[in-house]
Amino acid sequence: MTNNGQSSKDQTPDVPSAEVRAADVALDTAGGAMGPSIVPVSSQSGDPGHQEGNVLRRIVMGNGFVSVLAVIVALFLGGLLIASTDSQVAKTAGYFLARPGDFLQALWAAMTESYVALFQGAVFNAREGFKPLLETMTVATPLICAGLGVALAFRAGLFNIGAQGQIIISATLAAYVGFAWHLPFGLHLLVVIIMGVLGGAAWGAIVGILKARTGAHEVIVTIMLNYVALFLLDFLLNTAAFRRPGDNSPISPRLDETATYPVLIPGSRLHLGFLVAVALTFGVWWMLNRSTIGFEFRAVGANPVAARTAGVKVSRATILVMAFAGALAAFGGVAQVAGTEKVLTGGVAAQIGFDSITVALLGRSTPWGTFFAGLLFGAFRAGAVQMQIQTGTPIDIVLVVQSLIVLFIAAPPLIRSIFRLEPKKKNKTPKAAPKAALANASGGAK
Amino acid sequence: MKKPLRATLKRGSMAGVATLGAAALLLTSCGQAPDAGSGAATKSDFLGCIVSDSGGFDDQSFNQSSFEGLKKAETDLGIQVRSAESKANSDFETNLNGMVSAGCNLTVTVGFLLGDATKAAAEKNTDKHFAIIDFAYDAPIANVKPVVYDTAQAAYLAGYAAAATTKTGKVGTFGGIKIPTVTIFMDGFYDGVQAYNKAKNKSVQVVGWDKNTQDGSFTGDFEKQDTGKQVTINLLDQGADIVMPVAGPVGKGAGAALKEAKAAGKDVKLIWVDSDGYLTAPEYKDLMLTSVVKQMGEAVETVVKDDKDGKFSNTAYVGTLENDGVAIAPFHDLDSAVSAETKSELDALKADIISGKLVVESKASPKK
Numbered sequence: 001m002t003n004n005g006q007s008s009k010d011q012t013p014d015v016p017s018a019e020v021r022a023a024d025v026a027l028d029t030a031g032g033a034m035g036p037s038i039v040p041v042s043s044q045s046g047d048p049g050h051q052e053g054n055v056l057r058r059i060v061m062g063n064g065f066v067s068v069l070a071v072i073v074a075l076f077l078g079g080l081l082i083a084s085t086d087s088q089v090a091k092t093a094g095y096f097l098a099r100p101g102d103f104l105q106a107l108w109a110a111m112t113e114s115y116v117a118l119f120q121g122a123v124f125n126a127r128e129g130f131k132p133l134l135e136t137m138t139v140a141t142p143l144i145c146a147g148l149g150v151a152l153a154f155r156a157g158l159f160n161i162g163a164q165g166q167i168i169i170s171a172t173l174a175a176y177v178g179f180a181w182h183l184p185f186g187l188h189l190l191v192v193i194i195m196g197v198l199g200g201a202a203w204g205a206i207v208g209i210l211k212a213r214t215g216a217h218e219v220i221v222t223i224m225l226n227y228v229a230l231f232l233l234d235f236l237l238n239t240a241a242f243r244r245p246g247d248n249s250p251i252s253p254r255l256d257e258t259a260t261y262p263v264l265i266p267g268s269r270l271h272l273g274f275l276v277a278v279a280l281t282f283g284v285w286w287m288l289n290r291s292t293i294g295f296e297f298r299a300v301g302a303n304p305v306a307a308r309t310a311g312v313k314v315s316r317a318t319i320l321v322m323a324f325a326g327a328l329a330a331f332g333g334v335a336q337v338a339g340t341e342k343v344l345t346g347g348v349a350a351q352i353g354f355d356s357i358t359v360a361l362l363g364r365s366t367p368w369g370t371f372f373a374g375l376l377f378g379a380f381r382a383g384a385v386q387m388q389i390q391t392g393t394p395i396d397i398v399l400v401v402q403s404l405i406v407l408f409i410a411a412p413p414l415i416r417s418i419f420r421l422e423p424k425k426k427n428k429t430p431k432a433a434p435k436a437a438l439a440n441a442s443g444g445a446k
Numbered sequence: 447m448k449k450p451l452r453a454t455l456k457r458g459s460m461a462g463v464a465t466l467g468a469a470a471l472l473l474t475s476c477g478q479a480p481d482a483g484s485g486a487a488t489k490s491d492f493l494g495c496i497v498s499d500s501g502g503f504d505d506q507s508f509n510q511s512s513f514e515g516l517k518k519a520e521t522d523l524g525i526q527v528r529s530a531e532s533k534a535n536s537d538f539e540t541n542l543n544g545m546v547s548a549g550c551n552l553t554v555t556v557g558f559l560l561g562d563a564t565k566a567a568a569e570k571n572t573d574k575h576f577a578i579i580d581f582a583y584d585a586p587i588a589n590v591k592p593v594v595y596d597t598a599q600a601a602y603l604a605g606y607a608a609a610a611t612t613k614t615g616k617v618g619t620f621g622g623i624k625i626p627t628v629t630i631f632m633d634g635f636y637d638g639v640q641a642y643n644k645a646k647n648k649s650v651q652v653v654g655w656d657k658n659t660q661d662g663s664f665t666g667d668f669e670k671q672d673t674g675k676q677v678t679i680n681l682l683d684q685g686a687d688i689v690m691p692v693a694g695p696v697g698k699g700a701g702a703a704l705k706e707a708k709a710a711g712k713d714v715k716l717i718w719v720d721s722d723g724y725l726t727a728p729e730y731k732d733l734m735l736t737s738v739v740k741q742m743g744e745a746v747e748t749v750v751k752d753d754k755d756g757k758f759s760n761t762a763y764v765g766t767l768e769n770d771g772v773a774i775a776p777f778h779d780l781d782s783a784v785s786a787e788t789k790s791e792l793d794a795l796k797a798d799i800i801s802g803k804l805v806v807e808s809k810a811s812p813k814k
Contacts, residue, residue, distance in 0.1 A: 127547070135540065234666070238624055246584075248626045248810055249558045269539070340536055345559060346623075347500055350534030385537070385544045388530045389495075395531045 067362070069415050070408035078401030079111035082393050086110035114393050121386025122379035132382060134268040138340060140378025142167070142332035144277040146356035147363065147370040148284050149204070149328030153218075154365040155288060156321040157301035162207055162222025163329040164353025165229035170200035170330030172233050175337040175344035176242070178255035188258035189338065196334040197327045203229065204326020205319055212315035218322070226353070234346055242344065252344035261339045273335035278371075280331060285367040287324075297321050329353065358406045377402070492525040492754045495550035496746075497541045499557040501668060502531045507694035507720055508627075508742055509556050512579050515746030516554060522747070523754060538563035546571050552753045554746055557581065558625070564590060575758050577749045579742060580627050582762050582812055591758065593745050594812040595765035597627075598634030599799050600738045600772040601690075602806045603792055604717050605638020607736060607774070608688045609650040610788040613713055618686030620654045620663035620677045620700075622693030626810030631692040631719055631738060633657050633808035641795070653684045660809065665696050674699025682707055682714065688735060690717035697723075701730035708733060715780065722775035735783065737775035745771060764812050768800045 092103040153160035174196030237250035261271035287294040299307040363369030384398040530541040582592035655662035674696035691700035718737035765771020798804035
């Protein structure tokens with residue numbers, strides 16, 4: 001332990017860092033009622049499956065402060081980008097030396113106007129009050145649902161890239177029931193939801209079954225199933241059953257009024273689906289932290305080999321968690337067709353399935369984290385409209401800013417080094433290591 | 447390990463950035479400052495707005511042409527312009543609502559996907575005007591002007607010209623996605639070829655589309671030029687020597703495939719769509735037989751001008767050969783490849799279509 005570099009170098013290859021170990025311990029006991037750890041997480045440090053779990057957890061664990069800083073840095077860089085595309089800034093830069101004040105003013109105006117417009121479109125403006133906030137919540141609804149699905153699978157150690165396909169399948173089924181069947185009010189919506197969710201759950205379960213029975217990697221399976229779902233939808237939209245009578249365009253009839261989520265606040269688009277998303281967030285939190293099955297999921301995610309040794313049926317948990325993940329994403333698909341769009345088109349899932357992966361990561365794979373990350377993304381989406389219309393900022397720049405935020409959050413060391421937060425942590429590492437080891441030895445019996 | 451890296455990053459990159467920035471400033475910032483008092487030219491307070499579908503304003507197809515039409519109206523008529531690109535179908539409604547709250551007098555929406563959203567916005571805001579490109583409603587709405595094109599008319603002429611020019615007796619076409627605005631090109635093209643066969647007792651075949659079964663080759667999107675190239679190579683392998691891609695930017699993939707075939711000694715030709723490809727895709731101009739042109743920019747500008755002058759109506763604008771809303775482009779460099787006889791026949795056909803003597807029908811034709 002003569003120098004820090006040396007010791008950390010020695011540790012990295014097979015022994016997880018103190019931070020991660022501590023996280024493991026916390027995970028083991030988070031179940032509270034579950035009693036002392038049945039999963040000796042850190043004892044199999046050489047196991048490849050365990051290493052994979054560590055990488056995942058290293059990405060998703062971090063402190064909220066870093067996230068806030070990441071957003072600030074991204075907003076600043078985004079502001080510079082916005083300014084660089086602004087014609088006034090370019091014009092005044094041309095005579096910067098003659099009158100620098102103009103340039104700085106234009107720069108400031110470009111940066112602030114865009115973000116003011118973003119805020120006005122996403123949260124509050126003088127003309128409409130808090131109506132934009134309702135829009136943010138509307139846009140966030142499918143992102144939250146699908147994000148929960150991705151987060152849940154992450155917690156069980158599975159990279160669920162398949163939210164897109166799960167959304168498409170559920171939206172297809174839900175929409176079909178919505179426009180082809182004519183049922184009374186209440187029952188119709190219920191049937192729409194059930195069909196959609198069953199479809200998504202089945203689509204997710206296929207992945208779980210293939211993973212559990214044949215060992216096929218869930219990433220490739222989910223990506224391929226996304227394609228299957230997408231082109232299946234394209235095909236269906238070209239069949240008479242899914243098209244409007246007398247119309248050749250690939251767009252379905254509108255869903256019956258009885259099949260759609262009721263609007264919560266008149267004058268806005270906010271629908272019942274948002275409350276469903278809140279309930280789902282709570283449900284997933286409860287499942288992960290209070291239920292046996294949730295504990296099993298986390299145990300499998302932490303260390304499948306140890307979980308098996310401890311009596312958890314790993315294959316059953318894999319299939320179940322993917323079915324649950326699919327069902328959660330399916331609520332996103334239902335929110336699309338029964339909440340906002342009310343028709344089925346080839347673009348019904350937009351990029352929600354892929355955005356939900358970032359939402360889940362941004363929320364550090366916790367249910368409430370995902371919920372608020374979804375709201376943040378929803379705010380960006382809703383605000384982007386005003387940003388475009390009011391200031392003429394290209395929507396692509398808005399998406400660049402969003403991507404920057406995720407990039408900074410996925411790389412906490414970068415933020416830490418920009419703000420010089422690293423040294424504190426570095427001094428801690430060697431001291432903390434023995435403590436963590438101790439905690440492990442005692443089996444987390446606190 | 448980390449520390450030196452960070453230090454290098456800090457010192458090296460910051461110094462680099464600073465130097466670069468200073469250099470850029472020095473190079474670009476020596477211009478004269480404008481007079482402080484120069485006000486903008488007097489502008490009309492008419493606000494014309496446009497909402498794209500998910501293709502965006504750089505789709506080299508109807509979004510782009512419509513946007514350019516509005517931009518032209520901005521310079522020509524001195525109106526103000528707002529634009530919103532949709533990234534997903536769920537953006538349509540929000541974008542339209544945003545336009546309404548921005549106070550747009552006329553909002554142009556592009557494509558059938560926006561049909562429902564435009565209808566909803568129009569019914570909610572009866573004091574605002576809307577125009578929708580490439581879509582018409584079964585029941586007209588008082589404040590929505592549909593702008594549609596009977597593209598089959600122009601494609602018919604292109605099909606006839608292709609049939610008269612082919613050396614292999616086979617011509618090909620493929621689409622991006624099987625939607626009416628695409629298949630209407632292919633239907634017209636197909637019928638034009640059949641008309642030639644009937645008139646000359648020939649049997650030129652169309653590969654890639656069959657009007658009767660409404661089935662043919664599609665690339666699946668309007669983005670992947672690579673797929674367009676593969677499909678074109680397929681069509682060439684089947685013996686076609688003239689290809690009409692109806693797939694927006696994917697047409698460039700077809701251009702690339704044909705260029706390679708030509709370099710390999712084959713006599714192949716390309717028929718562009720939407721705009722005159724000789725001008726808009728000049729890298730393939732030596733292959734360009736003709737283009738099936740949809741004058742979308744002009745239509746948008748006209749609609750804006752009419753509305754500004756208080757002459758808005760909800761009667762559908764149907765682009766035809768008669769009003770030059772659709773047309774075939776000049777043969778340009780390949781003028782010599784088309785015989786004088788064919789040219790006069792094309793003129794006669796055009797006159798017949800305009801007079802109504804000849805009706806070009808397609809399942810995808812605008813509803814009358």
